[in-house]
Amino acid sequence: MIKHARSLVAATALLGTLFSAPVQAAEFIISTALGKPHLWVGAHMDPFADAIEKASNGDITFTRFYAGELSAVGRELDSLTSGTIQVAAPLLAPYHEGLFPLSDVTQLPTYGTTSPMVTRAFQKLLDSDQELKDGKTFYEYEISSKGIHAWALGATAAYSISTAKKVLKEPGDFAGVPLRAGSALHTIMLEKLGSTPVTMPGSAAFEAASRGTIEGLVIAISDWPSYSLQQVMRHSIVDVSIGHWESYLAVSDAMWNELTEEQQKLWDKTAREIALTNAEQWESRVDTVKEASIKDDGGSFVSINDLSPAMKQHIDKAAADTWTAWIERTEANGHPARATAKLYAELIQAEGGKLPDGVAEYLAK
Structure with a gap:
């Protein structure tokens, strides 16, 4: 027994x-x-x-x-x-x-960044053991706490400013122009430029642009085919990244x-x-979409470096001010935005990306 x-x-x-x-x-x-x-x-x-x-x-x-x-x-x-x-x-x-x-951090404006660069930098941010607040890393703060x-x-490829009809040549051309924003951070950038942000998902942008509810949007050019936007977008400012999603x-x-x-x-x-x-x-799809747009629809893609000095300075300042505004607003809500932005800035610069003028000095304070 x-x-x-x-x-x-x-x-x-x-x-x-x-x-x-x-x-x-x-x-x-x-x-x-x-x-x-x-x-x-x-x-x-x-x-x-x-x-x-x-x-x-x-x-x-x-x-x-x-x-x-x-x-x-x-x-x-x-x-x-x-x-x-x-x-x-x-x-x-x-x-x-x-x-x-804190996950919007990759949407902060940069120069010279590509999709692979941002992907590597963001994964390194997730892997980082640097503590940001209360002994928590980025991953612990944003991810593991959610189960x-x-x-x-x-x-995504760099987000660009694109419009259907209006050509943005000088700072005053942004005034009051309704442009689609996909996130809170894009809203900040568009406000700094002087336009009127209209928040909506990318899937709603085609209809909004077709009806004239928005004049344009901030989105990756390589994402146009996902939403049929190549049918309505005609003018884009490139070589400045309004972040990467x-x-x-x-x-x-x-x-x-x-x-x-x-x-x-x-x-x-x-x-x-x-x-x-x-x-x-x-x-790789950025150039494919641009070439098709130029050939079939008369689209134009103007480098920020070919804009007037006043327009370039206006966009540069808005980009730098977006870093400051996002950090300060997010910090005010109790989140470690400055530490996150500083760590991401280090990671993306190590990949070869560049920050807007004045951002490095601001982060060093």
Whole structure:
């Protein structure tokens, strides 16, 4: 009887170990609020899911949902933590008002930056062990406190100012012009330029421009085909980045804990590799879209360096003032924006990017 009891205890312990261990095979729901033409879907979400399924020999598979079928823009975090989905591809942080206060940092204006540069800098920001506030790193402050795991996407190409009819030549040309802003940080930049910001997602911009609700917008030129904007945008100012939009490939903690250590390593490695591949595609499509616009629609792309001295100075000052305004407004809400901006500035300069005049001096104070 004693021997039988001991065997029963051992068997029960073994079963407990088996059922508590991470599963070897699983199917997860991966969801995007964006349409298939978007580069974060066709050139990121799908290639990522394909790569994981192949490299895991089918132990990890995905049921895929597109264009907000399961989770809408700005609802990705709720969907992850509620278990409605296990993977958000992407989680669009700027649309989660107040929940990711530091993640807009890549939207600060810069010069000479590319998608791969920003992608590498942002992933390094996520990996950084530098404490920003209350002993927390950027990742701990923005990500792990939300009950999720996350990786950088391939950053969009540089955001540019584009208009449908009005040509912006001198500082006064911005006055009162309604331009679409995709985030709070873009709103600051447009206010500094003197225009009237109109906040809306990219998916609403085509209709708004067609109806004349907005005259133009701030968006990556390589993102025009995602929203058919090449049909309405005609004039763009380039060679100044109104930031790069970054967000996250994100998974719930519950899903992450279902993976074995080997599967977690595969996931991490694949996420980093696909992000950089995606970044290259964002960057290479800029010239493709520009060339098609010039050839088919008479589009014009004017370098900031070819504008009048007054106009160049006006944009330069607005870019620098945007850093100051974002930092001070975010700090006023209790978040470590200065430390974050300073760390990101160091990372993006190490990649070869340049800050607007006066920003380095401001950050050094």
